[in-house]
Amino acid sequence: MHAIVVSRPGGRSALEYTEVADPSPGPGEIVVDVAAAGVNFTDVYHREGRYPLPTPFTLGSEGAGTVSAVGPDAGDVAVGDRVGWVGVLGGYAEKAVIPANRAIPLPEGVSFDLAGAVLLQGLTAHYLTHSLYEVTTGDDVLVHAAAGGMGLLLTQMVKLRGGRVIGTVSTEEKEKLAREAGADDVLRYDGFADAARELTDGKGVHVVYDGVGAATFDGSLAALRLRGMLALYGAASGPVEAFDPQRLNQGGSLFLTRPTLAHYTATRDELLWRAEEVLGWVESGALKVHVSGRYPLADAAQAHEDLEGRRTTGKLLLVP
Template identity: 75%
Template sequence: MRAVVVPAYGGSSVLEYTERPDPEPGPGEVLVDVAAAGVNFTDVYHREGRYPLPLPLVPGSEGAGTVTAVGDGVTDIVPGDRVGWAQVVGSYADKAVIPADKAVLLPEGLAPDLAAAVLLQGLTAHYLTHSTYPVRQGDDVLVHAAAGGMGLLLTQIVKLRGGRVIGTVSTPEKEKLARQAGADEVIGYEDVPEAVRRITGAGVHVVYDGVGAATFEGSLASLRPRGLLALYGAASGPVPPFDLQRLNPAGSLFVTRPSLGHYVATREELLSRADDVLGWVASGALKVHVSQRYPLAEAARAHDDLEARRTTGKLLLIP
């Protein structure tokens, strides 16, 4: 098979497109012909060694395709089934072995590239809006990077739950995308707390922040008393340590650093969230914006574009 390999940690130039032996499924696993693999900042962190994994590494934590073989003990998935997955490393390849308990059957009629484009970020947006801070009718919500893949999904799901979205963007083109997704107000990254309080009066109930170091202080200052900051990523770098006592005079604020694995800890929870997300996509209630499809051999270019924020929506690699 052909695959993208990380032989040593570093920049995008370390990514090698190469031939590797065809994998075989072991007990409890399925072998999939990959139709598309999602490109995420997690893949960059794996490549850099920020989230270290044993090397050499085939990156890619999200994908979809058709099952071609199953290992011993797999009874609920058969060859020919179309499946998607998230948080399974090894997706930057034309074949991948996936634990059967991480594979999600795709709804009839849902294209596999859309599943590959939505699962990881869609599951993340689901747990953030349904569990980390369950958005209620009328809540004010600040969504950073509202025109990115995560931001577009978060905006739509917050609106499905009845919240009001204030989205941050960096360009007029991105403002247009955020508004098309349902953002009620769109602001730049300058003076975010002032803009938020001008719009809301008291501040927002929750901030969904995947940017990290560059936005953290503004996110805290945008919260109303007893508001919650959900820091789910660090695209601009990790947040420096800070004194928890600061949360008290600011209004008894809450800060959490959640991650998807803890919110799909059981297969039942994974399937429940995936059924919602994929069902919304299949019905048209949730729109997936795929901004760029790259040949698998051009994974380095996809990483460069993602890190330079030259894109909107979701990036896919196509074997």
């Protein structure tokens, strides 16, 4: 089979499209014929070595496909089952080995493309809006990169919970997408903190969902109201530099957290709860998933280039 292997972290040239041996499942494992693999900034961080991994490794932490082999003690997973997964490396390949207890059954009404596009970002948006900060009716919520894959899902989930979305985008085209997803107000990045305060009668927002990082961090803190929460869930523009925690006091007893999906899907029950809700919304049409690009597996470097260049909206997929 073919896979994208990283032997040495670095730029996009580190993505090697190569032939490797077909995998076999061990105890508690299954093999999935990959139909679609999501492309995420987490993959970029792994490729660069920002999130170090033992080399060589196959990229990709979410996907969907059909079970083609089952190892011993794999529970009730069977060959032919349609499944998705998240938080397990190896998705940039024609076949992936995943633990059976991380396999997510897919509803019949959810295609492989939709499942491969929604699981990582959808479950992330779910824990951000339903657990880390439980958005309630009337909350003012600032969503950065509101036209990206995460931003579009966050916007819709905040609206499902009755919140008001103030989104940031970089272009008119992206503003249109953010508004179509339900954003109440859309801002450009320049001066967004002051603009957000104006939109909230000077109070500031209850929570900021920030996956951009270094470029927006200071403004995100400045946009918060008294005892507001900054959920820094990513760093697309680079990592945030060290700062004095006293700034949280001076800003109004603010809260700052740097969460990760793994800690909010730590048990199978929690994983399935989030997945069933997200996939149920997708199947019913309550949650729209915007897939903006499908790339052959061999073109993984191009997918990364487009993602890093901020030339995309919605979600990118690799299709083996």
